Amino acid sequence: MKWPSEKVIRWTGIPLMGFAMTFIVKDHGHLQKSLIENIIISTIFTLVLWNGAVIIIFWLRRKYPDIHLTARRLTTTMLIVTVFLIIAPNTIRLILGISTWEEIIQLKTIFSHSEINMVAAFMVSSIYEGAYFFGKWKESFALTEQLKNQQIRTQFEVLQNQMSPHFLFNSLNTLTTLIAEDSKLAIDFTQTLSEVYRYILQNKEKELVRLEEELEFSKSYIYLLQMRYPENLHINFAVDHRHLDLFIAPLTLQMLIENATKHNIISKTEPLTIDVYVEKGDVIVVKNNLQLKKTLEKSTKTGLANIRKRYQYLGQREIDVIISQKNYMVAVPLIEMHTEVEFSKQLSYESSDH
Known part of the structure; x- marks a missing residue:
């Protein structure tokens, strides 16, 4: 009003x-x-x-x-x-x-009429001063919120900008291994990598992408992984088409799949199986059998921490990590939004809570 x-x-x-x-x-x-x-x-x-x-x-x-x-x-x-x-x-x-x-x-x-004048002076001063003070308070509050939102936006952009070098760093590690093992496969890997990286450049500025897009990208990324592990890496997707229009932070699935391959043994005797599925209609789960390596590959250590922080800034539910004796599972909230513009509006309101 x-x-x-x-x-x-x-x-x-x-x-x-x-x-x-x-x-x-x-x-x-x-x-x-x-x-x-x-x-x-x-x-x-x-x-x-x-x-x-x-x-x-x-x-x-x-x-x-x-x-x-x-x-x-x-x-x-x-x-x-x-x-x-x-x-x-x-x-x-x-x-x-x-x-x-x-x-x-x-x-x-x-x-x-001095008594009337005194009452009038008090009322007039109080009304005008109250309105002025409230206006100044609103300005101050709006400025504080604006600065807070800008700070959150800056932090969020820093997190998003980590994704490209993170992916490139780990992909180059894989490429280095392939060059030593199979030069022809390394060439194919490089060509496919350029196509996959194009997706990253197109989406790294976005806060959200449709789950369908993220799944397609993840499958392309899996193609790269299976060049290195053609028989010992099994990845299964079980996502109903009705969930494809939900939203997810870009590169989330790719990072989780990458973490699974990086931290676990993949061999003929101990193949790695990764399952990606939707649970309760609003959570996507990435689950793998747990067979941790004794020594880890070089890492930027930005994967899961990056996803956690991005979801905190986006004002959504926490990322759940469930570790059992046999399995490692990460559950990521799916976001129901009609457009990314709508989500940006929501972010500006919710970010003040974080």
């Missing part, structure tokens, strides 16, 4: 307040005039006093604009507005001929 502006409220309120004050203020001068004359006079008083008070309030806002100066601004505003509401009505009476100079200079006249 959008509130009306201060000017609209003021210029609507002046005639209404003027009309009301006709019946609130009762003195000898009022009793001698008609109702119309009293409404006009009350409206003139309201016009001058309200606008005068607003000028004082806005001037002091410029003089003491910061939130930490609120106490000084409020005290000064109430003091000056109170003095103004004592002097201005007497000046108006003199100009309109309601009172003579001799009457004006009498203490009784000067402080007539």
